[in-house]
């Protein structure tokens with residue numbers, strides 16, 4: 425009985441861990457934190473990651489290809505925006521932020537080009553990852569005003585490829601950027617921004633881990 429209890433407890437613990445994956449549900453803009461999915465598109469895959477490098481779900485997660493009631497928040501270029509998850513990120517890996525300029529953020533499907541505006545890699549020596557509940561990014565001050573999708577991507581590489589498959593935890597916020605900027609960046613398509621041969625995708629963080637390149641294009645700066 426005792427061993428059964430221990431087994432049942434271990435199973436429950438495992439299930440709880442498996443069920444506790446993080447979802448970026450909240451967006452803070454202009455210092456105001458919206459409610460869950462108010463300005464972030466709702467995913468329909470509970471808290472499962474996306475793992476298919478060729479899937480359109482890499483854009484805004486499963487279910488995030490359309491707005492489904494999510495509203496667009498106005499934010500000044502140059503100001504900081506924060507994504508907050510329901511539970512803190514705990515799988516090691518980099519965080520990247522991308523934007524894509526769209527006609528109407530409530531209608532955009534993410535098929536337009538995305539440019540990277542920030543990436544957070546590990547700190548060496550040691551290869552320590554910045555695992556947080558919230559991640560912030562400044563909207564570049566030079567970008568042209570208008571509607572954008574803002575995308576956060578946390579790539580979990582705790583189970584190294586090819587034994588494990590890296591996992592993408594993604595959300596998209598809907599922004600209307602204001603300001604007097606005029607810059608547009610060319611960007612890249614998603615999917616296609618990360619390749620199975622990228623060192624930042626195939627990296628083994630447990631074996632001689634002494635340098636790391638975050639996958640995707642270089643960060644676009646003003």
Ligand SMILES: *[C@@H]1O[C@H](CO)[C@@H](O)[C@H](O)[C@H]1NC(C)=O
Pocket residue numbers: 632634635
């Ligand atoms: C460890 O990594 C360094 C830098 O990438 C490399 O020069 C060295 O050969 C590696 N050592 C082993 C044992 O793989």
Ligand SMILES: *[C@@H]1O[C@H](CO)[C@@H](O)[C@H](O)[C@H]1NC(C)=O
Pocket residue numbers: 623624627635636637
């Ligand atoms: C680390 O640096 C080496 C030598 O430049 C490179 O071959 C390797 O891909 C890098 N590893 C990562 C994970 O970026």
Ligand SMILES: [Cu+2]
Pocket residue numbers: 442445515
């Ligand atoms: Cu997991």
